[in-house]
Amino acid sequence: MFVSIFVTIKGIMILKSMKPKVGYVTILGLPNAGKSTLLNALLGQKLSITTSKPQTTRKRILGILSDENYQIIFLDTPGILKPVYLLQEKMMDAVVQSVKDADVIILILDVALDPGGEKTLKNSFIYDLLSKSKKPKILLLNKIDLSTQQHISGLIDKVEKTKYFRKIIPISSKLAYNVHSVITEIIECLPEGSKFYPDDIVAEKDERFFVSEIIREKIFEFYKDEVPYSCEVVIADFKEREGRKDFIQAEIIVEKESQKGILIGKGGAALKKVGEESRTSIEEFLQRQVYLDLHVKVKSKWRTDEKMLKSFGYSKEKDNE
Secondary structure (H helix, E strand, O other): OOEEEEEEEOOEEEEEEEOOEEEEEEEEEOOOOOHHHHHHHHHOOOOOOOOOOOOOOOOOEEEEEEEOOEEEEEEEOOOOOOOOOHHHHHHHHHHHHHHHHOOEEEEEEEOOOOOOOHHHHOOHHHHHHHHHOOOOEEEEEEOHHHOOHHHHHHHHHHHHOOOOOOEEEEOEOOOOEOHHHHHHHHHHHOOEOOOOOOOOOOEOOOHHHHHHHHHHHHHHHHOOOOOHHHOEEEEEEEEOOOOOOEEEEEEEEEOOHHHHHHHHOHHHHHHHHHHHHHHHHHHHHHOOOEEEEEEEEEOOOHHHOHHHHHHOOOOOOOOOO
């Protein structure tokens, strides 16, 4: 859609067309900085899963915010870390590619966990990514509700002296505070162009992907230690059935028999709880009833197996540059 404005030249009224602002915005940050919560707040609905545990996001999530005058395609990326196994290497590959794809880069800094900003701003991976990119950069100071105005003002003054960021905006992703200012700043940075997606599309991934993510979110919520990080969720079957509940069969992949035992629990109680909570959230997301069938399978060392990671969708994305 085009925006039409009237311009007067020597007393003659003419019609001029302006294309909407369109582009990709990559969201970067350390684990648990609030990237996924920010994406959900910007879109006004839950798209990315969020938990209190770090490294919840494994694949980049594309969320689309459309208006008559703009279309912003957000890329929510995994939290930046030093990889210790192949899965994490794939996650960081997704981060690098997302920065290359971006028209605007957002770096989110958790002022509660990183009050001085050193952990984020002096992170070598982040610094390398940002220094190589000439795209506009916006710094968001997140969780300001857990800090003080005096501290935030001091941090802004400190970072502004570097002249590294086009804009520094204090926000609270959880409270959706100041997200409108973020959108306004992004729009100013974006180029004009034709929209890539219809206005009613909010995500690129299909329902299967989001169902698997919901199940994985529940696993992160209900289990401790290494178990959630050793799990992958695969949708084995997804049938829409007219006049009946949709049928969804999901496989939870783990690396060890001991992890399978923990996931299932005594008499299957733990897995039943995951299933019940997942089904409720899936039905809320899909806006229809489903029958959810969960199974746990062991695939040894899947997080370090190239072929298995590729089958789970973790193959390195094509480098466009």
